[in-house]
Amino acid sequence: MSRTHAEIVNQLQARWPEHRVAPSQARVQALCDLLGSPERSCPVILVAGTNGKGSTATMIDSLLRALGLRVGRYSSPHLVDITERISIDGEPITTERFDELVETIEPLVALVDDQLIDGVAMTFFEVMTALAYAAFADAPVDVAVVEVGLGGRWDATNIVEAQVAVVCPIDLDHTHLLGSTVAEIAAEKAGIIKAGSKAVLAAQQPDAARVLLAQCAEVGAEVLREGLEFGLISRAPAVGGQVLRLETAEGPLGDLVLPLFGAHMAQNAALAVAAAEAFLGGKPLPADVIAEGLEQVRAPARLEVVRRSPTVVLDTCHNPHGARATIDGLVEAFDFHPLVCVVAMMADKDVDGVLSILAEAASTLVCTSIASTDRALPAEALGERAAGIVGVDRVRIAPTMAEAIDEAVRLADEAGPGAGVLIAGSVYAAGEARALLVHESPAASDRFDLVDLGEWAVGEADES
Template sequence: MSDSAHDRIVAELQARWPEHRVGPSTARVEALCDLMGDPQRAYPVIQVAGTNGKGTTAIMIEKILLAMGLRVGRYCSPHLMDLTERICIDGEPIAKERFDALLGEVQPLIAMVDAQEIDGIPMTFFEVMTGLAYWAFAEAPVDVAVVEVGLGGRWDATNVADASVAVICPIDLDHTHILGSTRAEIATEKAGIIKEGSVAVVAAQAPEVAEVIVERCAEVGARIVAEGEGFALLDRQPGVGGQIVRLEGAGGPVGDLILPVFGAHMAHNAALALGAVEAFLGGKPVPADALAEGLEAVTAPARLEVVRQGPTIVLDSCHNPHGARATMDALAESFTFTPLIGVVAMMADKDVEGVLEIFAEQMQTIVCTQVASTDRGMPVDELADIAAGIVGEDRVVSAPSIADAIERAVALADADGAGAGILIAGSVVAAGEARGLLVHEHGGEAGADDLAEEDR
């Protein structure tokens, strides 16, 4: 099937009720899975929830399991460049042709659920994607599925699976208009992935969040493995291209582990991933060689990803204050940009002012722009006004598109000399649009001529 046919299929699928509109129920995806024969019960599931770090923690879990010789399915969201990134088997996105065929196979069942009008709406985009992922993993078949929660946890579509291991990444304020206005309320929703008899592997949390998780585990009879007790980050040394970490697991300390991503938050994610895999193994230690091989194989697109040199352009998908703080701390530790020029686009429903205040601590100039692929994006003029109120008009530049903003930022960096660098951040959607301009499909950087061609 041609790329144009795939694009048409994707467009039709994305025309369904989108991810940012929530129908808080698992009833529709339960109905689809029932028609498919409950594929989500064909393999053990490690489910990953939290505010920040879900995606990279899931990747790290996947890589460690693959290094142990297991066949692994991973479901993640959102995607950066193509829907197929959301369904990975053995570390690779499902082929476009297979995705299209899979959707064709399941389409009659989707239509049957749509016809039921459960809660008055047809299946949402995310519900369909979740059903396709569970079907693909059963068909493969995989030995284990690593499933990233889309939003919340309790009523998220992924929660139709009963995960044997529930991983809770750091919880903070985000999606407050949906999940609740306090950390405790948000934690209550996310702790819904902890099921009876499961193991909850929990990152360090604020006290009010930890209390909610402990209460949930007591309610359902789940065992807790907490950071600092069952697993831990003992030490880390930043280096070129990432860091060297020393972790504590069930078998004791393991050092000299190469982790090719930046920042303390990533090192803590690695410790959490180790705890998750060991919980999956019933408390047995991960072999040291598999742990080393798995972590060294980690790649994290759009997480402080260097996508171009001369000037250096770094891409990150942070979009809330908690994530922005982790990103900027890691950037300051790992890069020495003088000056740092920011290219920023954000969704209108995010804490825009909170994120910009953190960016402003290091960004000498903020190039404000807007995304083209969704109407959720904040208009550039509105974003620029907010930024100017924080840093002053003389430090704010506006550009109508991501491509234009990159061009402006590169010109500013070239004028400032060899020490200048560019950070593109503020939105997953913006990161995806920028990555499409700056990174070829085979993974190489786009040069200046390529970017100019894209701009035309």
């Protein structure tokens, strides 16, 4: 009897989950060897870092497609459907193709499972990674843009010799797995930089920068650094996004429309252009390609407007570094008075740190939970943590995401036309909310004409 897509996905997700790491590349390498080494079928751009990996990878994808290349992109986690993780030509693969690929490789997965390499059967993320490389080889694609899952050194994606290794800003996250200091975490992420690769580095904290540059020196990798070889020169906020001026391989380039909010997204754009130009061997991207690639970028759940009257904005921030960038971007772009924030978080995150930052801008925190995972804090427990920070008068508790959104919208409606709602705290929460609020493809999200509101120089900014 044939299985449904949901049954196939459930069986995959019943494997060792991606938040429980079994540090080894032996299993995914064994499967890829059985598949005929699909990871070697095309050049790969690997993207690591604490925050901004997904949006940066999306921008690199868009830029290279604007150049006329066929691009595969692998990302994690997904928002609504698992097929979002594997994109070809800018679109997720179909459920039919996904299911076909799974059924094709399952006998080989079983062979690796039976070996119990390092005492563990293949994990969910390992199977998904091999599946992505197989999909890209089968398409075929000209280049794969691959977002590292966790860390870098032993991540399943890092079985390749990446032509370009991109490192987004590094901060504290997953400290129980990657290390308790920025330097220790940077050492894990530096593992994607190998001999022969070009390293494209976002602006980093000094401890992280030292580790990354030492890795580049050790393996002899060419390095491009934000603020030296490339960077954001200036930005102007605009309705629906911003207008950028970037330092590129050919010099300054302005009047670039980016339909995303926040200084962190502008810096992601500079990083993405540098990565694409590094992939071309340092050859400049044509100005019209950069303009088209950035203007066509779509990044669901990155300060995404998902409803009007009142305006509801959705974001995936889940650590203090990302929350700071999100709040700064939200205040700059929307200036809600008051702001009602729906928040749901994983129990293993810096809950108090994120809540404290969100509370700086929010008049009310509506605390809820996430139905799709048992890692989430229960709504009552999150509410207690929030009350300890802002006081019980500024906290509401809703058992489900749907009820939390309803409560937040009600509060914003009562407050008047200047009020707005932010939903944040977790990628999984953003996915649950997006499934409730958006009933169209991400490519069909709201578009707005950009209106230049003036320009100013921008210094170093945090990353979301």
